[in-house]
Amino acid sequence: MRIGHGFDVHALVPERLLILGGVQIPYTLGLAGHSDADVLLHAVCDALLGAAALGDIGRHFPDTDARFAGADSRVLLRHCHGLIQEKNFAVGNVDATIVCQRPKLAPYIPQMRAHIAQDLQVPEDKINVKATTTEQLGYTGRGEGIATHAVVLIQHV
Ligand SMILES: Nc1ccn([C@@H]2O[C@H](COP(=O)(O)O)[C@@H](O)[C@H]2O)c(=O)n1
Numbered sequence: 001m002r003i004g005h006g007f008d009v010h011a012l013v014p015e016r017l018l019i020l021g022g023v024q025i026p027y028t029l030g031l032a033g034h035s036d037a038d039v040l041l042h043a044v045c046d047a048l049l050g051a052a053a054l055g056d057i058g059r060h061f062p063d064t065d066a067r068f069a070g071a072d073s074r075v076l077l078r079h080c081h082g083l084i085q086e087k088n089f090a091v092g093n094v095d096a097t098i099v100c101q102r103p104k105l106a107p108y109i110p111q112m113r114a115h116i117a118q119d120l121q122v123p124e125d126k127i128n129v130k131a132t133t134t135e136q137l138g139y140t141g142r143g144e145g146i147a148t149h150a151v152v153l154i155q156h157v
């Protein structure tokens, strides 16, 4: 069994969509990025890649590559899952924490979990997604951006 950790941050800006875990969330601001900027899925990708010692998403999907402009991060997640499958690993479980002052994410978390479970080909009870504010402290607390931490266990099959 191996463990991986992922961490990502994207800025909240006008005229962008807010997509987390493949769910489009109604809000006045969205996340800036080269792809769809799905900070939750990026952290999960990095945790998977980290667990298998495969580097990080910037290495696999450079933000200088036009193929990834506006990319659906669920496609990137499925690609990372394919890479760990090639090394004969399967996902044990995922736990992620989205650090976000607003909007309220709780109503959208079940759908985020379902998407991640589908993309990683595991039952939903192996996927946990949480949200926390930082009590208005720091860049997340000021609503300048959203961060996500993720940890993943993978095991040889
Ligand atoms: N963007 C967010 C942040 C938090 N939640 C939920 O609220 C609970 C309380 O948050 P605290 O930061 O005050 O601990 C938290 O456990 C989440 O369930 C949320 O839905 N959206």
Ligand SMILES: C[C@@]1(CO)OP(=O)(O)OP(=O)(O)OC[C@H]1O
Pocket: 008, 009, 032, 033, 034, 035, 036, 037, 038, 042, 057, 058, 061, 062, 063, 064, 068, 069, 070, 071
């Ligand atoms: C996903 C990629 C590629 O489109 O771009 P971004 O959406 O900017 O995301 P980031 O988390 O900065 O890193 C990986 C990138 O190379």
